[in-house]
Amino acid sequence: MNLNFVAGKTFETIDPRTGETIARVSEGDKEDIDLAVGAARRAFDHGPWPRLPGAARAKIMHKFADLIDQHIEELATLDTLNAGKLFSWGKAVDIPSVANTLRYFAGAADKIHGQVLKMSRELHAYTLLEPIGVVGLIIPWNFPSTMFFVKVSPALAAGCTMVVKPAEQTPLSALFYAHLAKEAGIPDGVINVVSGYGPTAGAALTSHMNVDKVSFTGSTEVGRKVMQAAAASNLKTVSLELGGKSPLLIFDDADIDQAADLALLGVMHNKGEVCVAGSRVLVQEAIYDEFVKTLVEKAKEWVVGDPFHPNSRVGPQVNKTQFERVLSYIEHGKREGATLLTGGKPAAETGFYIQPTVFTDVKEDMMISRDEIFGPVMALMKFKTIEEGIKYANNTKYGLASGIVTKSLDIANTVSRSIKAGVVWINCYHGFDIDCPFGGYKMSGFGKDFGMEALHKYLQTKAVVTPIYNSPWL
DSSP states (O other): OOOOOSSOOEEEEEETTTTEEEEEEEOBOHHHHHHHHHHHHHHHHTSSGGGSOHHHHHHHHHHHHHHHHHTHHHHHHHHHHHHOOOHHHIIIIIHHHHHHHHHHHHTTTTOOOOOEEOOSSSEEEEEEEEEOOEEEEEOOSSSHHHHHHHHHHHHHHHTOEEEEEOOTTOOHHHHHHHHHHHHHTOOTTSEEEOOBOIIIIIHHHHTOTTOOEEEEESOHHHHHHHHHHHHHTTOOEEEEEOOOOOEEEEOTTSOHHHHHHHHHHHHHGGGGOOTTOOOEEEEEGGGHHHHHHHHHHHHTTSOBOOTTSTTOSBOOOSSHHHHHHHHHHHHHHHHTTOEEEEOOSBSSSSSSOBOOEEEESOOTTSHHHHSOOOSSEEEEEEEOSHHHHHHHHHOSSEESEEEEEOSOHHHHHHHHHHSOSSEEEESOSSOOOTTSOBOOEETTEESOBSHHHHHHTTEEEEEEEEEOOSOSOO
16 A cells, blocks of 8 residues: 655645645655565565455455445545545545446456367367556546546456556545555555656656556656657556547537537536547537527536535636646637637636636637647637538547537437547537446557456456367367
8 A cells, every 4th residue: 555655755735726735745756666566566476366266356346445435525525625626526426436436347356257269170278367467557637536446446356466656736535545445455565556756656667677567547748658668668568548639519400508518518527627628619600600609608607616615617727737738728829819709817816727718710720729728728610511520520639539419310420430539429428437448549549448348458368278189079
């Protein structure tokens, strides 16, 4: 669980509502990663967890989930204090969903089966699905609880042991989950949490010779470094869930009120700090002017304020760096000639709050149209035909998510098969579910979270072959 770190260094973790320090957290470095990987390796090679029947692992995972349910208030508070997430949302959605993620994969732990193969000659063969070994899990700061369990849950069900490095911006809930894991009866060495920085602790984890797999969620730039480290070390397998610049296509038969609500939800939810944010909103020209008018009115309903206040819908950006980054993109948008319809400024004198921001007259080559901003900033564009809308949607290096708003089944079918993205939401947005695989195309990465595809990331297939003699059939 959390280690006593070697160097004794600490770093500040910040409350984005005020910019003030919440606490000092132990800072792990290469030596601490070595200790954590060593503990995970011993637990995998010699400990009980990979050798337990799946049902026994499931029983402990269910107890872990029950403990999370008992601490919803504290966990939601930690993510609000540390990440600026809405407390009401965390308490009602995020924390209950992580307990249910554990239960979902606990249900799969005793259903990991290989196959008997029909060979073409006198051989009998079957496959075994075995846990891949020690895995490194690197967690982003925008959904610290959700992403912890998106990775930890299937790895536990598969029988792996792991080292988790939470984002340096949001370590608090991960440390509490390590404590709850021990209370649940997960054996020592199975889950090791090392708080620290990406260039030190993260780099040591991705390049470690005793780590068998790395699962990373974060930026495309860092994803490249993860792959390079994996290749240069022991050719460990890698799964990456990276950036996005997701399009939402709104066709001229759409219900304008519904479309405006979905557009705002797509990019303002979680103050825009969402990898799948629908930050490029493409609207067919016949309804464009009416849509813009409705959108601006509805944007005023997205109240910016203290995430502990029940009326707030937009909290602060996670830290000063992200706050300044988002504001710099807003200035780029103005300089490049986009029209600022609403927002565009800090929303409070203290803390890292930004007004919901909408640009129109956006061109494809503008930075606000190309780059992942990771803030409450929408880029509006107009298109004429279905073909032009598809072209604009695919004109990005990313391919994580997308959305379509239309009443036409023909349009929905054509466009959903034409967009190069890992998920297409039709007449909805953020339509996540634990049973639905999620992951990207192109430079948004590869490998799926959620669903049974996520479990198979932490398993490897072994074929076992023996001769058969004098069999009446093959």
